[in-house]
Amino acid sequence: MLYFDINEYKDRIKKTKKRMETEGIDVLFISQPANMNYLTGYDGWSFYVHQGVIVSLDKEDSIWVGRAMDANGAKITTFLKDEDIRGYDDNYVQSKTKHPMQFVADIIKEKGWDNKTIAVEMDQFYFTHRCYLELKKALPKATFKDGNLLVNMVRMIKSEKEIEFMKKAGGIAVKVMQAAIDSVNIGVRECDTAANISYAQIKGTEEYGGDYPAIVPLIMAGERTSTPHLTWSDRKFENNEAVLLELSGVYKHYHAPIARTIYLGTPPKIMRETADVVTNGLAKTLEFIKPGVTCEEVEAKWRDAISHSTVVKESRLGYSIGLNYPPDWGEQTISLRPGDKTILQPNMTLHLIPGIWYKEVGFEVDASIKITENGYESLYNFPMGLFIK
């Protein structure tokens, strides 16, 4: 059931342990679902209860900890030994008297790690403040450190097999956006378009199935084009309105986001001009991308490319993508914006999304790319610019 060869997982753990050593961390407790999947293969929608993976420098294999009913899921989806799959009793779940981190602390004590330096993901969702309090209380001899983004940083550069997965996601992305464009029409309910999009995302292609996206289809029409991140209602699309679509193809939790804009009717001048400026600006920015340039240089190139226009983009231009679970397909590591001096390297994968949201209307287009030896390669090919229907 493993999505990757076992040696690929072992290599990921090796890289993780190397970072742990550098940062003086003996034991790392991982609760971010993508990080758990990345290191062990674990793949279940059980992250609504507390769970995690313990990586220790003095133990070759990691330990999965979760709710007892999910232990079989861990046996099925990971390569871990049964003895390293540790399920807590159901009475720990949302209890007024017990907490799953007490169970995690018991394992840490059992292994003799309770006087070590233990890192937790301090700013990742799925590791709450209470989680920290419980661990701290149960492990008074331990030294706690912040292991936030430690595994995310390892994830930043993809293996060839991961790139293959992301290209498969790209293949799905093309089908997803085509389904969306086919579906959006005057008088069609937003929810019916969203249903078609989701159908295309999950069905995938005839050769391989799709997965659920870490962000549901985002559909903004009419007055809602003044903002990103809204979803659908049962309102019908109207004549003379823009429809912004931020979607993704997904293969085994690897994402290839795709965003386009449709105009129903005759687009106003500001819409056409914005579309031209942004699309050309994105094209120029992409031409500049290659290993060795920094993230902030890429963003500066973009700002330069649109500087002749009235278009203003205040938010970051893009970010690192890959394996993820809800609520975010971004990796939280690098951002294309001033101050980010990360140097682009081959097999980094990025989502460039120059979304513009005015008061009356907005425009979105994007590119999901991998950095190559000499430049970049798109994860999919789909026409850019404004789609007029």
Place this chain on the structure above:
Amino acid sequence: MLYFDINEYKDRIKKTKKRMETEGIDVLFISQPANMNYLTGYDGWSFYVHQGVIVSLDKEDSIWVGRAMDANGAKITTFLKDEDIRGYDDNYVQSKTKHPMQFVADIIKEKGWDNKTIAVEMDQFYFTHRCYLELKKALPKATFKDGNLLVNMVRMIKSEKEIEFMKKAGGIAVKVMQAAIDSVNIGVRECDTAANISYAQIKGTEEYGGDYPAIVPLIMAGERTSTPHLTWSDRKFENNEAVLLELSGVYKHYHAPIARTIYLGTPPKIMRETADVVTNGLAKTLEFIKPGVTCEEVEAKWRDAISHSTVVKESRLGYSIGLNYPPDWGEQTISLRPGDKTILQPNMTLHLIPGIWYKEVGFEVDASIKITENGYESLYNFPMGLFIK
């Protein structure tokens, strides 16, 4: 754009403030997305960055705090005044030097609340340990308290309008499960069934559209029926295997979960017997449900009803449901299990899910109900028992 009358939101805030007073809380910072929606109407997929709602006893209206690009979304979906919608600059997002909670702390200082008793949701996802550290650091004069589940407790008893929403979700649930049962067949890919399910969830009915579920379709077939919480692959359903489906109908984020089990081929004896025991046990448990009984009494009734059999259910029988966002449609307040002495009251809404997962095979059936004046009412009607195809 509000889903409820403004007075319903005001009533929710009144109840929240009453609880705050009782618990000695001056200021409550809410970051759980369902709680944010419940108090303000806010509805966007922006919970992958830090955000929240500040409720203060000395201020009538709450304050929405989030990323600047989402402020328009808050203007569109909430009833808050523009001055109470506060967006932080994009350079706070996933920054190495800044944190959104510094911005939240600035607002708290501006309002003169920094020497008050401030509660945060200490064990809710979306409020990380780092969030706490940043608030604590920026507000040294404040006293911090745990406001975990405070709003969730208010959410426990539904209004008539909320019940109406949940019945609409029930109407969708029936269509969703029928789509699943129609789709599952020998030789069909799991992803194709999942695509049909998701299509039915989002399309809803002709009269009203559906929404995205807080938990994606859970589909366990073959060896995977030994566990809950797994999703689909592109594997094809085979002859002589069980297929467990845990799904939901959703209307404006209100859930009516529905779980059923299909057997492809001739079910083995253990399968038929388990289905009978569990289905009859659930029916007997439901007959017992009425206002005044406790959650643990309901569970005891269930255990009694299956005590003549070999079926063992180690995990809780059910929990409170309603409004929610990923990753969970459960409200985290009440659980049907030993020790939970919550007394059932009219307009509580529960999901009873006696899932059984053996090593070789599993069985799931459920009921989503509301407590009435005299007993209970199902949110939908759908045949129970094992579906044989």
